[in-house]
Amino acid sequence: MTEIIRFIIGFLLIAGSFLTLVTAFGLIRLPDVYTRNHAASKSATLGVMCILLGTFLFFFLEEGHFNSRLILGIIFIFITAPVAGHLISRATYNSGVSLWEKSVRDDLKDKQKYEEKNM
């Protein structure tokens, strides 16, 4: 039983660090702010959540210490990370940063027209 638990903890920690590494690769490789934001707001969220969950399980099952702060940390990251991604990309668009040149479609250009029509 303890071996299975140790396996799960190790898997969570390795998966979390691997996802964080992939986020870093994505930030280097992807072409513009918006696509980089995809990598940063998704992989980093799950990566950090996995690491925190592994830490929580280790201290709970191996040491018998229930640390509720780790649970709260997981919940806070889960709620706030997508909002942060949204705010960064919105601020980028409003300050006039254009999309990658190979982007095919941009419906947000029509927003001004839509608002004037329906005001």
Place this chain on the structure above:
Amino acid sequence: MAFQILLNFFLAFLWMFLQVSFTSTSFIIGYILGLIITFAFRRFFNSRFYMYRVFAVISLLLLFIKELILSNISVLKTILRPKLDIKPGIFALPTDLKSNWEITLLANLITLTPGTLVVDISFDNKILYIHTIDIDDVDEAVDDIKNSFEKAIMEVSR
């Protein structure tokens, strides 16, 4: 819904006072008995029996976690592929949701979905502008969001 929960707590406390035992065990027993009584008298309330809503919230949470894992796998594939053949773009998604918290929840869900990220919301809360990493399957993504997320959120707020 809040009224039903409050009534259920009241019934649980009533059970504790009838038993003259003020422990968490008797509170839980009283709560379960109160749940049965609230269910039996559900046609006298204005809203639905509140456990339906609790189940809807739990299923929405599970959907959240499933989408998070799927989106990570898809981002992983995009980043680690040797040749970068992505077609990013921004598309508009009309939504039927009305209140602010529903739209916030939908935007959060979309951000955690494979390959989509909310960039802006129109002033009348009717259109979400979504940046996607692959424009080829926009229609599919729209259908997906419409059918699964909006329905799940409506199930909670109904």
